Amino acid sequence: xxxxxxDGKKLTVPQGSTVMDAAHSVGxxxxxxxxxxxxxxxxxxxxxxxxxEKAPKPLPACATPxxxxxxxxxxxxxxxxxxxxxxxxxxxxxxxxxxxxxxxGECQLQDLAVGYGNSSSRYQxxxxxxxxxxxxxxxxxxxxxxxxxxxxxxxxxxxxGGFQEIGMANRSEFSEIMPYLGKTVNSEISGNxxxxxxxxxxxxxxxxxxxxAWELSRRKSVSPHDGLGSNLVVQVKSNEVMRVLPLENxxxxxxxxxxxxxxxxxxxxxxxxxxKPMIKFDGKWHETDWETALAYVxxxxxxxxxxxxxxxxxxxxxxxSTTEELYLAQKxxxxxxxxxxxxxLRRSDFSADAAQQGAQWLGSSIAELTAAKSILVVxxxxxxxxxxxASHLRQAVKKGxxxxxxxxxxxxxxxAVNAKLIVSPLALVNALAQVLKAVVEIKSAQTAVDLAAVVxxxxxxxxxxxxxxxxxxxxVLGNVAQHHPAFAQLLKLAQEISALTGxxxxxxxxxxxxxxxxxxxxxxxxxxxxxxxxxGLNAAAMIAAPRKAYFLLNTEVEFDSYNPQAAxxxxxxxxxxxxxxxxxxxxxxxxxxxxLPIAPFSETAGSFVNMEGKLQSFNGVVRPLGExxxxxxxxxxxxxxxxxxxFEQNSAEEVRAELLAKGSIxxxxxxxxxxxxxxxxxxxxxxxxxxxxxxxxxxxCRRAQSLQQTADATAPVARAHSSLLARLNVAAGKEGxxxxxxxxxxxxxxxxxxLPADTVRLATAHPLTVGLxxxxxSIELTQG
Amino acid sequence: xxxAQSLAAIDREVAKYPADQKRSAVMGALRIALVERxxxxxxxxxxxxxxxxxxxxxxxxxxxxxxxxxxATFYNMYDMKPVGQYKITVCTNLPCALSGGVNAAExxxxxxxxxxxxxxxxxxxxxxxxxxxxxxxxxxxxxVNNHKMCSFMTPEAIDKKLAxxx
Numbered sequence: 001x002x003x004x005x006x007d008g009k010k011l012t013v014p015q016g017s018t019v020m021d022a023a024h025s026v027g028x029x030x031x032x033x034x035x036x037x038x039x040x041x042x043x044x045x046x047x048x049x050x051x052x053e054k055a056p057k058p059l060p061a062c063a064t065p066x067x068x069x070x071x072x073x074x075x076x077x078x079x080x081x082x083x084x085x086x087x088x089x090x091x092x093x094x095x096x097x098x099x100x101x102x103x104x105g106e107c108q109l110q111d112l113a114v115g116y117g118n119s120s121s122r123y124q125x126x127x128x129x130x131x132x133x134x135x136x137x138x139x140x141x142x143x144x145x146x147x148x149x150x151x152x153x154x155x156x157x158x159x160x161g162g163f164q165e166i167g168m169a170n171r172s173e174f175s176e177i178m179p180y181l182g183k184t185v186n187s188e189i190s191g192n193x194x195x196x197x198x199x200x201x202x203x204x205x206x207x208x209x210x211x212x213a214w215e216l217s218r219r220k221s222v223s224p225h226d227g228l229g230s231n232l233v234v235q236v237k238s239n240e241v242m243r244v245l246p247l248e249n250x251x252x253x254x255x256x257x258x259x260x261x262x263x264x265x266x267x268x269x270x271x272x273x274x275x276k277p278m279i280k281f282d283g284k285w286h287e288t289d290w291e292t293a294l295a296y297v298x299x300x301x302x303x304x305x306x307x308x309x310x311x312x313x314x315x316x317x318x319x320x321s322t323t324e325e326l327y328l329a330q331k332x333x334x335x336x337x338x339x340x341x342x343x344x345l346r347r348s349d350f351s352a353d354a355a356q357q358g359a360q361w362l363g364s365s366i367a368e369l370t371a372a373k374s375i376l377v378v379x380x381x382x383x384x385x386x387x388x389x390a391s392h393l394r395q396a397v398k399k400g401x402x403x404x405x406x407x408x409x410x411x412x413x414x415x416a417v418n419a420k421l422i423v424s425p426l427a428l429v430n431a432l433a434q435v436l437k438a439v440v441e442i443k444s445a446q447t448a449v450d451l452a453a454v455v456x457x458x459x460x461x462x463x464x465x466x467x468x469x470x471x472x473x474x475x476v477l478g479n480v481a482q483h484h485p486a487f488a489q490l491l492k493l494a495q496e497i498s499a500l501t502g503x504x505x506x507x508x509x510x511x512x513x514x515x516x517x518x519x520x521x522x523x524x525x526x527x528x529x530x531x532x533x534x535x536g537l538n539a540a541a542m543i544a545a546p547r548k549a550y551f552l553l554n555t556e557v558e559f560d561s562y563n564p565q566a567a568x569x570x571x572x573x574x575x576x577x578x579x580x581x582x583x584x585x586x587x588x589x590x591x592x593x594x595x596l597p598i599a600p601f602s603e604t605a606g607s608f609v610n611m612e613g614k615l616q617s618f619n620g621v622v623r624p625l626g627e628x629x630x631x632x633x634x635x636x637x638x639x640x641x642x643x644x645x646x647f648e649q650n651s652a653e654e655v656r657a658e659l660l661a662k663g664s665i666x667x668x669x670x671x672x673x674x675x676x677x678x679x680x681x682x683x684x685x686x687x688x689x690x691x692x693x694x695x696x697x698x699x700x701c702r703r704a705q706s707l708q709q710t711a712d713a714t715a716p717v718a719r720a721h722s723s724l725l726a727r728l729n730v731a732a733g734k735e736g737x738x739x740x741x742x743x744x745x746x747x748x749x750x751x752x753x754x755l756p757a758d759t760v761r762l763a764t765a766h767p768l769t770v771g772l773x774x775x776x777x778s779i780e781l782t783q784g
Numbered sequence: 785x786x787x788a789q790s791l792a793a794i795d796r797e798v799a800k801y802p803a804d805q806k807r808s809a810v811m812g813a814l815r816i817a818l819v820e821r822x823x824x825x826x827x828x829x830x831x832x833x834x835x836x837x838x839x840x841x842x843x844x845x846x847x848x849x850x851x852x853x854x855x856a857t858f859y860n861m862y863d864m865k866p867v868g869q870y871k872i873t874v875c876t877n878l879p880c881a882l883s884g885g886v887n888a889a890e891x892x893x894x895x896x897x898x899x900x901x902x903x904x905x906x907x908x909x910x911x912x913x914x915x916x917x918x919x920x921x922x923x924x925x926x927x928v929n930n931h932k933m934c935s936f937m938t939p940e941a942i943d944k945k946l947a948x949x950x
Contacts, residue, residue: 158848167850169857180850181835 005071019061019072020048030074031083031112033090033198034150035062038255039159045090045150047112049082050074058082080116087117093128093173094199095145103200106213109148130176135166136184137709138191138259140205147177147201153193160256161187162394162414177201186711188387188694191262195245195255206266206706207243219621220247222608223261224320224601225698226386227509228366229610230257234265234602234621241265241602241622251367252610258387259710260694260701265602267703274584274597275626285589290627294634296594298641300576301336304549312548315341316539317522318555319511320698321631322606323615324655325598326513327520327528328635328647329553334527335644339536340547342524343517345555346479346510346692348562348774350538351676352488353525358670359518360491362611363506364474369612370396372504374418374470376404376463376497378432378490380478382413384694384712386508402470404463406431408480408689409761410754419462424756425776426683429486430454432493433680438464439500447496449678473503479510480691483562483775492676506671509611511698512601516609519668520659529663546570552579553631554598556699558587559765563774565743580631583699587770597628600700604630605652613669617656686724688740689755690764690775697765716763719752720781724759730783737784738762740773746784785840790820794844806845810855813841814862822929828866828907861930868903868910870949873927874937876913879920888924888937889913895946909949 001012004022013022018041023030033045043063050061053071058078073079091113098104132142151168154177158164165185169176179185185193194204216235223230230253235243244265246257277293278285288296304312315333317326326343333341344350362369369375370392382390394415397403402418410422423431437451438461456464467473475494481487494505509515521527524536537545543566550571561567571577571591579592582600589595601608603624607617624630632652639647649655693716695707707713718738720730730736736749738760747768755761764775772779786794797812817837825831833856835849842852856862863871874880874889889911893899896909903910919925922935934945 164848164851167848167854169850169854171858178850180839180848180853183849 002066002068002070004066004069007072007074013066017066019050019052019059019064019066019070022066023061023072023074028074030061031116032062033108033112033148034152036152036155036196039152039155042151042155045148046086047083047090047116049079049086051076051078051082083116084118087113088121088123090148091117091121092123093145094148095127095129095143097143097146101143101146101200102203102208103146103197104212107200108198128173133176133178134184135179135202136186136190136711137706138205138263139185139194140203140208141177141201144177144201146199148199149175149177150198151177152196152198153177153202156193156196157185157187157190160192160391160395161189162391163187165190166193184711188260188383188712189256189258189391191259192246192256204243204263206263211237211242216242219619221601221618221621222512222616223257224512224608225260225264225701226258226389227511227514227611228252228386228389229512229608229614229616230261230388231616232257232261236621239622241268251365252614253388254392256388256391260387260697260707263707264701264704266705266707267700268600268602270583270703272583272585272703273625273628274581274595275628277597277627278584278595280593290629293594293596294637294641297578297596297638300549300578300594301551301642304575305337308548310337311340311536313338313340313551314537314542314547314549315551315553316345316542316555316557317341317343317517317553318345318560318698319343319509319514319517320700321513321517321554322601322604322652323513323516323520323609323659324606324652325553325631325635326517326522327659328632328639328649328655330520330522330527331646332635332639332642332644333551334533335639335646336642339534340524340542341522341536342539342542343514343522345539345557345560345567346483346562346775347487347538348483348485348540348776349487350540352491352673353523353538355488355674355676356526357672357674358530359515359668360507360671361515361518361613361669362476362509363671364504365612366392368472368504369474369476370401372396372401372470372472372474374402374404374466374473374503376406376435376467376473376475376503377508378406378475378477378494379408379428379481379484380476380508381407381409381411381480381691382478383411384691385479385510387694389508402466404466406435406463408756408759418466419459421457421459421463422754422756424759425480425484425687425689426685426758427756428481428484429489429493429678430680430682431460432490432497433678434460435463435467436493436497436500439468439497442468443500445500447500449493449496451680454680467497467501467503473501475503475505476508477506478508480689480776482507482510485774485776486679488673488676489678491671492673492678495672507611512610513608515611515613516607516615519609519665528659529668531662543567543570546573548575550574550577552577552581552588552592554580554582554699556581556583556585556587558770559696559702563777564764564770565741565773568770580634581699582628583703585699596634597626598631598634599624599628603628604632606630606632607656609665613665615665684758685778686758686760686781688772688775688777688779689759689761690769690772691761692765693763696763716766716768717748717750718781719750719755719761720759721755721757722751722753724757725749725751728781728783730781735784737782738772739780739782740777743771743773745769745772749781785837786817786820787824790816791844794841798845807847807851810841810845810847810852811859813845814838814852814856817841818862822863822867822869828868828903828910831867831869832863832865866903869908871910871912871929873912873914873930875915875917875923875925877916879916880923880925883923884938885924888926888939888942891939891942892946895942
């Protein structure tokens, strides 16, 4: 520990601290622009100059390490003069366009100029001007003359984003911040550079010129997209969400959010929002009032149950719904006598349902996951599934963790990977079994799994060595593993490896409330907190054996299902499809019979349980749009109208209290499975890799215009290994014909040698590909 | 994009640094790329670095293209603008200026019929002003194509040099 005195205050700080750290620890503010606690030290803005006794000139606080007995003055004449001088230099070329600048009112330069600068400038000469740059549809770099070259954005893309997409070209007074010529900034967390920019050089393109920062009210919320549960500040004006910013939470999102969390709010104000209940009769849609619509729903449900029995009804819910909504949905279904309820529409393997012993979750806290010395990620695109968690893992690697990957595509993760096993979806179980066998050999242990036929490859050996050699390890299964037709076996193998290595194992929750849905029992085999339930049909079975009536909560089955082709066919044959939705999507308008407008996360109170099992509640930030109502209210009223008991809740808080009284969240989680038969044999055949594109994951981001213009939202193309294309006689760069079941699609085919042989990678959940079948099912490819 | 010979030379640069720090070789790699383009280029546009070449070098070194671009634009010996077959850079800093450096630049300018900063119409010469080359005792000095230093450049010496280049 070192002793230091800052402005007369004595304190001790650990070895290696900078003067800036020391000052922050006692609450002394030192003005700065380039310094950021999460980024490397650049010391190029010089705003943090302070006087250090015995030093002949002012020193930058951010880059000066504390030495024992150091005496620092942050407000002495020397420090003040230095700060005022730096400010004068910074303002030499800075345009005085604050009145028309988007950053006005929340600008660090503006604030510090008032606090530390002179009232007028001595600089009379012409200011330099810099032409604007194109950084893509999210980040505006139109007014680069405002840039003060702090290089925070450059360091962010390099250090947090993993790939330096922005650089500072040229030298001295010709310096310019720019992306590489002709390229845009495509990082899935690029929006953070807007927050980082201390001036108005990088601003939010969708938000530009819409309102002033001081006109907005700030309300806390939680991201409704991925399973990380990023904390948000939603900014509102005149009952409209204008902007979303991160709310710092070191344990979850630190001070960042992904672009999906930041820009999806455009979908909340989409023209496709359903504002009034609608009923279809005579093949035409008619707007109606709530009373009529609810009576219609009750009549529909009662009618189908009278004619065909309760089992003819299926409830399909979304893991993007709040805990309260999902709890009431399963309560409503079960009270009405319907056991067919599921939230796992994109899953294809339900064979572990009977073996499940608790709610599935990450298996550790997020902090424990990123602190693990060895991490094995199975079946996850990482950056396109959990954009922010991927950057957390990147930081973990920098701190010395070994990242191991078993996946179906060799995408770059923008980080160092210890060992990487890229196999066809058909060999995924085998790949994980290889790791288990290697672990068994290293530990000279026993396992109940039959691994006789498994041949351990070099990469599997390396993964096993990494897992067994590390003092802490974690195995996590991503979306691809969870949607995979052998999910149960993958989870069981992870459990077996974990038993031998002491690694934690679990799932990277696909959606904001997947873990919550597990908890409240929006499942056919488990009620809330694992309470016994009369077994019903799972999501796939409800589609495979079509029901007479479907009750859809917040889901568009053509985008949210494992097999959109079958799901849409099942909807179309049903006597009635009741949809609670925030949007009148084209699919719903086609197959549904009644649409009830429900509130998205911004318009209702509720809670999400993130992947680490943390329940985060939030309130609505704006009033529901039009006649929209929170879904929990709709479900409650439906319960009343169906004559069911237990639907007297008056607020979302009451629903939550009722739920939480049923058990403890901490003890509800358990990823362990009972007996699951493992078949590690590799079958052959051409199989599809059908992932969900980053900005197609849920109803809100599908309608966020700016996100839909990014590189991640380009129309899907079919990718395959060049050797496969040669064998099938299909030309790369031309349209090819893909066939799954009765669905056909002509789409551009491209060669991609990072894919395993015998796979065709083509995104699902996209309007272009909804006619096709299962995400990881067999597929045919011809030139057509 | 680059010849096998240039790639081998870049590999030699890369080998000078630890395997995980290929980035360190970016200056050498850009220099090698520029030399190849200057020698192989037929027109002024083909003799300088452009975004494709920089991106190629960056990909070869497995660094982000913009990181290589930063380096290429920071140092002015990396030609980012079209350049003649012979780039003549005359030092006009103080010691050279006192010994006739400015005169040398003006003499060449008159003789070639191009102003400082220009390229001759036939694409043969580019005349530039340079900063101190660290050979003040030899003033006035000039550089031909970044690599060839010419000392004591009196008008006679300049005539001789230009005749040589011709």
